[in-house]
Amino acid sequence: MRILFKTPLRCAAILGLAMSIAPIARSAETICEPGAYGAPDQDVVVLEAKDWIPSPGLGYLILDGRYGSTLAPDSPVSCGRGYVILKTETSGEVRLEQRVFKRTREEIPVADAVLVGELVEPTGAGVAPIRPLVVMVHGSETEPAIGNNRAYLLAAQGMTVFTYDKRGTGRSGGFYTQNFELLADDAAAAMNHAQSLAQGHFSRSGYWGQSQGGWVAPLAATRSKVDFVAVGFGLVTSPIDEDREQMLLEAETLGLNDHEAAEIRKLSGTTATIVASHFTRGFEALESLRRKTADEKWVHLVNGEYSGDMLRMNDSDLRRVGRAVFDNLEIIWDYNSTTTLNHLNIPILWVIAEQDRQAPIAATTAALRRFREKGKAIDVYVFPETDHGMYEFVQAPDGSRRNTRVTEGYFRLIGNWITGNSQVDYGRAVLLPTK
Structure with a gap:
C-alpha cells in the first residue's frame, strides 16, 4: 500500500x-x-x-x-x-x-476545497428502480477517480455508484493529502451528497474502500448514516505497523536470521518515534543504530515503506530534509482502525490478498478474527496466491513479481455482497472461520 x-x-x-x-x-x-x-x-x-x-x-x-x-x-x-x-x-x-448509464456530474464543497464527483446509475429495461448505493473510497493513487473501470464494473452489476476525484487530484480542488481524518470527512461529504442525489432510488448505502481506502472508509462510516462497509486489501493496523511488517516479510524472503530480524524490529521502533513526532525527536537513537549496524548486510537489503531509506540517509540530511521527504502528506502514522471498527455496528466485508507484500496480512487477519469471535458482523475472505490489488502473479527466481490478472471471484464477491445476492463460489476465496 x-x-x-x-x-x-x-x-x-x-x-x-x-x-x-x-x-x-x-x-x-x-x-x-x-x-x-x-x-x-x-x-x-x-x-x-x-x-x-x-x-x-x-x-x-x-x-x-x-x-x-x-x-x-x-x-x-x-x-x-x-x-x-x-x-x-x-x-x-x-x-x-452495451449498457446505458445516467451520469450526473456534481461539485461538493468540503473543507478548503471543492470535490468533483459523478453519480453513475444503470438505466433501461430490467434495471431495478431501487438498488444499493456505493461510494468508492480510493487508495493512495493520485490519478483521477471519475470514470474508472472498477466503478462501471460495479454499476453494471446493478447498483448506483458514486465516485469522486480526491482533493488535489483530477478535477477536484485543494491540496493532495493522506490525512485520514480529512479524507474521511471528504468521503462522508461525498456520501451525503450521493444519498441526496439518489434519494428515493436506493435501498441501502455504503462504502467500498480499497488499499488506503481501507483506513478511510470505516472512519467515514462513523461520520455518515450508512448500512455497510466493504474493504479490499486494506489494513486494520497502522502505517507504522505496515512498515515494520513489510520489512519482516522482506527479511523472511531474504532468509535473514533471528538476530537480523530483531535488529529490524529495533529499526522500526526507532523510526516510529521520528515519524510519529513528525520529525521533531528520535534522531539520536536512529544514529546510534545506524552506527551499530553499518557493516551489517541487511541494512542495504530491507526497505519497508520508509525505514530502510531513513536508515540509509545520513543523520544531518535526515534532520534537514527528512520531513519534506517522508512526512509531507499529513499521514497519521500511528492511526489504527481498531477503535473505529469497535464503534461500527453495521455489516463489514473485508477481502484480503494472502501474499500481499505492500500490506502484509498477519496482524490484520488476527485483528479481524478477534472481532468475529466477539460477534462483530465482519465477513472476511482470503484469496490465496494473490498480491496487493488482488492481483494474481508470476514470481521470478529473483523474487520479483509480474501481475497477470485480478483474482477470479473478487469483483463478483464485492458486487454480490453489496447487492445481497447469494453465491458460494468466488474462485479460490476462503471465508475466514470465526475460530
Whole structure:
C-alpha cells in the first residue's frame, strides 16, 4: 500500500441480454467503443482508453478479473457495433450488449476545497428502480477517480455508484493529502451528497474502500448514516505497523536470521518515534543504530515503506530534509482502525490478498478474527496466491513479481455482497472461520 481507471467512459447504447452463441468470426476492422457491456446476472466487460495502448485499441477489464488490450492477439474481447463478443473461460463465446448509464456530474464543497464527483446509475429495461448505493473510497493513487473501470464494473452489476476525484487530484480542488481524518470527512461529504442525489432510488448505502481506502472508509462510516462497509486489501493496523511488517516479510524472503530480524524490529521502533513526532525527536537513537549496524548486510537489503531509506540517509540530511521527504502528506502514522471498527455496528466485508507484500496480512487477519469471535458482523475472505490489488502473479527466481490478472471471484464477491445476492463460489476465496 504505497504511501503517497482514467479516461472517462462513454456508455450510451441499448441495454441487452447476453446469449450463448456459436463462435463468431472476429473482424479486425471493427473499432471497439468505450463503455460497459453486460448485465447484472452475466459476464461484464468494461472498455476504456489507456495511455499504454495505441489507438484504436482499448483496455478491457472483465468481471472475472482478466484485463489487457483489445489489440492483443490473444484478447478474449472482440467488438461489434454496440456489443462485444467475450470468450469466457467456461462457457465459450457470449455476446454482451452495451449498457446505458445516467451520469450526473456534481461539485461538493468540503473543507478548503471543492470535490468533483459523478453519480453513475444503470438505466433501461430490467434495471431495478431501487438498488444499493456505493461510494468508492480510493487508495493512495493520485490519478483521477471519475470514470474508472472498477466503478462501471460495479454499476453494471446493478447498483448506483458514486465516485469522486480526491482533493488535489483530477478535477477536484485543494491540496493532495493522506490525512485520514480529512479524507474521511471528504468521503462522508461525498456520501451525503450521493444519498441526496439518489434519494428515493436506493435501498441501502455504503462504502467500498480499497488499499488506503481501507483506513478511510470505516472512519467515514462513523461520520455518515450508512448500512455497510466493504474493504479490499486494506489494513486494520497502522502505517507504522505496515512498515515494520513489510520489512519482516522482506527479511523472511531474504532468509535473514533471528538476530537480523530483531535488529529490524529495533529499526522500526526507532523510526516510529521520528515519524510519529513528525520529525521533531528520535534522531539520536536512529544514529546510534545506524552506527551499530553499518557493516551489517541487511541494512542495504530491507526497505519497508520508509525505514530502510531513513536508515540509509545520513543523520544531518535526515534532520534537514527528512520531513519534506517522508512526512509531507499529513499521514497519521500511528492511526489504527481498531477503535473505529469497535464503534461500527453495521455489516463489514473485508477481502484480503494472502501474499500481499505492500500490506502484509498477519496482524490484520488476527485483528479481524478477534472481532468475529466477539460477534462483530465482519465477513472476511482470503484469496490465496494473490498480491496487493488482488492481483494474481508470476514470481521470478529473483523474487520479483509480474501481475497477470485480478483474482477470479473478487469483483463478483464485492458486487454480490453489496447487492445481497447469494453465491458460494468466488474462485479460490476462503471465508475466514470465526475460530
